[in-house]
Amino acid sequence: MPTAPDGFETHELDDEHVLFVGELPDALRLDETGFEALWQLHPEEYHEIHLHGRAVKTPRWQQAYGVDYHYSGRVNAGLDVPAALEPYRRWARETIDPRLNGLLLIWYDAVLGHYIGKHRDSTKNMRDGAPIVTMSFGASRVFRLRPYRGRGFRDFPVDDGRVFVMPYATNLAWTHEVPKRVGDRGRRVSLTLRAFATDE
């Protein structure tokens, strides 16, 4: 079993897999102005992915930074990391894993019914054994984990400032999603950090 980063709680999912749950330090929490600035970074267009051989637009905005991101048959070319996101990358590297180099922002607006369906993250170019780290800003949602090819699910509330650390093995054995639910309100942004091998 991997060990929890300092200050994180361990949630056992099954005999072998865990999710670590923690909080951003106060210095990295966003006030309304900071959240609005993060929201304004969202692309104009929805990213296109391939699902069952068809090109479909994602029901959310998303953008990779730092490193290209492979997702459902497509590549989201990584933009330069905006200065406002650097402190988050630095903190995640210092606190969780120094290999974290790729950022993915996802913007969800409840009014537009945004969500992400169940999936396991592609491990293409991902460094073996590196965790997947997700930080949450703005409105609350639910992060749902389901055993891959199994039954049932586990829900974890994602509130402003929450941080999840999903060990590499958990991503292989459990799917994750942020479902669209009746009663969802407001706007949420997630920042996910992953560790990819690059040619550098």
Ligand SMILES: O=C(O)CCC(=O)C(=O)O
């Ligand atoms: O927005 C989230 O918390 C989940 C993001 C996610 O599922 C992903 O990037 O693969």
